[in-house]
Amino acid sequence: MFTIKEATNKPIIGITGNYEKKTKRYSIGSQYIKAIQVSGGIPFLLTPFDEIPLFIDGIVFSGGDDIDPLLFGEEPYANMHSTNIDPSRDAFELSLCRYAFSKKLPILGICRGMQLLNVADDGKLFQDIYSQNENLLEHRQQVMNSHKIHKVTCTENSHLFSIFGETTFLVNSLHHQGVSSLGKNMIATAKSSDGIIEAIEHKTLPFVLGVQWHPEWLTDHFILFSTLIQRCETNGGKKKS
Ligand code: MN
Helix, strand or coil: CCCCCCCCCCCCCEEEEEECCCCCCEECCCCHHHHHHHHCCEEEECCCCCCCCCCCCEECCCCCCCCCCCHHCCCCCCCCCCCCCHHHHHHHHHHHHHHHHHCCCEEEECCHHHHHHEEEEEEEECHHHHHHHHHHHCCECCCCCCCCCEEEHHHHHHHHHHHCCCEEEECCCECCEEEEEECEEEEEEECCCCCCCEEEEEECCEEEEECCCCCCHHHHHHHHHHHHHHHHHHHHHHCCC
């Protein structure tokens, strides 16, 4: 008998799953699994009602349905193009996120996952960016997910700039919500030209990065996953010499 930690030298990356009511299945897109695997991590699906597994080295908060607006202090407005909400997933991810903050675990938040990081840090969201802002770009692309449709510009003093080495680059875009006011420990490190926040980072924790786009569909953005995994290796000292 050996424990999961003893079975591998690779960092174990918890990834939050989505519950589909219709099929009664927890699932995660295979592109997330591939991105973690090819970047050197072991993906481990996290589902609501689990205890938080203490052996995970880092976390990917995945995309999915809207976060319940009550969790950032708002009642749902009408006609906000809202998706289904999953109270179990929301509650589990918020407690998981606060646990990860307390343990300084490296975190990558993607789309809803970025929004979740912000709400866990007492920030707020636009329930629907189109109803609450004017003159926006297209952020809900109809072309295939692997196509990049709009630019983002990042600040130079950011993880993003260290990772990509340039301030402006193209991303895909599959969201109708966004960060409206930042959590108390978060800074916006990338925006699109219409002012929508496209990335947030924690001011003091070593590696907490949220991106509004979907790097799991962009093989040249897998560097976000490999950076997360490298940060897990240096954090937990898992690498054997
Ligand atoms: Mn966008």
